[in-house]
C-alpha cells in the first residue's frame with residue numbers, strides 16, 4: 632500500500648463490500664493516496680483484524696475497525712459506499728475531525744440529504760449517485776436535450792442493475808431525471824412517475840417515468856429515452872467495471888483537500904458545471 636510524503640490518507644468504509652473491495656484495489660494502485668484504515672459495522676467478522684489478512688493475504692499494517700473515530704481522526708478523507716444509516720453516522724464523525732467525506736451511497740431520503748448538508752457546514756462533503764465521468768457528462772447532455780425538446784417528447788429513464796441492489800430508482804436514474812427536469816425547467820418531484828402497474832390510464836404529458844430492472848451481475852446500465860410521434864432518441868450509459876466509480880471517488884477525495892466546508896458533487900470535481 633503505497634505511501635509518499637504528500638500521499639493522502641484515506642479511510643474506506645465497508646471494505647468487504649462490492650465497492651469497498653474495488654476501492655482497496657484502486658487506492659492501493661495509486662501514487663497519490665494510501666489506505667490508513669477500513670471501517671466495518673459493529674460485529675462484522677473483519678473488525679479487529681489486519682486488512683491484508685482479512686483479504687486472505689499477508690499482513691498489511693492497515694487496521695479494520697468498527698470504531699470509526701479511531702481511524703478517521705488520522706485520515707484526510709473517508710470514502711463511503713455503504714447505507715444511508717451508516718453514511719449519516721459517518722457524517723457526524725467527519726464533521727468532528729474535518730476529514731473530506733466522499734459519499735457514493737444511494738437510496739437517501741430528502742431528510743437524509745438535508746442532514747448531510749448540515750454536516751457539510753463543518754467539513755467538505757462530495758456526494759453523487761454516480762461517480763463516473765461518463766454518467767456525469769451524460770447528465771449535462773440530457774439537460775441540453777431536454778431543454779431543446781418540448782413536452783411532445785415523453786421522457787423515460789430505464790435502469791438495470793445486479794440482483795443484489797436494494798434501492799430503486801438508482802441514484803444515477805434520479806440524477807438523470809433531475810437533469811432532464813432542470814432542462815425543462817420543472818421540479819422533478821412534481822413530474823416523476825415512479826411506479827406503473829395495473830390500469831394506469833394514459834401517460835401524463837410532461838411526466839418523467841422511471842423503470843428499474845434487477846438481475847444477474849449487471850454493474851449499471853442507464854437509458855434516457857425521449858419518445859415522440861415518429862421518432863425516439865435514446866441516450867445510454869453502460870458501466871462494465873466498478874473501477875469507474877472508485878476512480879471517481881478517489882479523484883473527489885483528492886480534489887476536496889483544502890476546499891473548506893461545503894456540499895459538492897462530481898460536476899464540481901470534474902469541472903463540468
Ligand SMILES: NC(=O)C1=CN([C@@H]2O[C@H](COP(=O)(O)OP(=O)(O)OC[C@H]3O[C@@H](n4cnc5c(N)ncnc54)[C@H](OP(=O)(O)O)[C@@H]3O)[C@@H](O)[C@H]2O)C=CC1
Pocket residue numbers: 644645646647648649650651670671672673675712713714717734735736737738759760761762763802876
Ligand atoms: N455513487 C456511485 O458511483 C455508486 C454508488 N453505489 C452505492 O454504494 C452503496 C454500496 O454499494 P455496494 O458496494 O454494491 O454494496 P455492498 O452491500 O456490497 O457494500 C456495502 C458495505 O457497507 C458495509 N456497511 C454497512 N454498514 C456499515 C457501517 N456502519 N460501517 C461500515 N461499513 C458498513 C456493509 O457491510 P455488511 O455486509 O456487514 O452490511 C457492506 O460491506 C449502495 O448504496 C450503492 O447504490 C454503488 C456503486 C457506485
Ligand SMILES: O=C(O)C1=N[C@H](C(=O)O)C[C@H](O)C1
Pocket residue numbers: 737760761792796800801802803804850851852
Ligand atoms: O448499486 C450499484 O451497484 C450502483 N449504484 C449506483 C446507483 O444507484 O445509481 C451507481 C451505479 O449505477 C451502481
